[in-house]
Amino acid sequence: MPAIFLVMNTVFASGVNAFQNAAARLEQASGQIARVRASTIPAASPQDALAPSAAAGRSLAPPPPAEPGGRAPSSFDASIIEAQVEMIRANQEAALAATSIRAASDMVGEILDVSA
Secondary structure, eight states: OHHHHHHHHHHHHHHHHHHHHHHHHHHHHHHHHHHHHHHHSOOOOHHHHTOTTSOTTOOOSOOOOOOTTSOOOHHHHHHHHHHHHHHHHHHHHHHHHHHHHHHHHHHHHHHHHHHO
């Protein structure tokens, strides 16, 4: 019987490790998005935000600089898209890790119920 607990503990530890890795990847991707946004869209000054001409819910910050043809620079597009894809992957990895943790917990619970 103790061997099954060792296996379930290993599965649980693996799930927790995967969840921590996913959280770190998500934090890294969100930081990348924040850095790109800060470097391409300057923040509006506080006095601009209070200006009566400011529409509610609209940013006063200018749009990112455009390349010929009106598109934002491709480095801007690529880094934002890569970070968003990484966030989706991290979310899926966290969901899978949570499923693994839940399954290990349920199995230990079932074993304890049967052995009691």
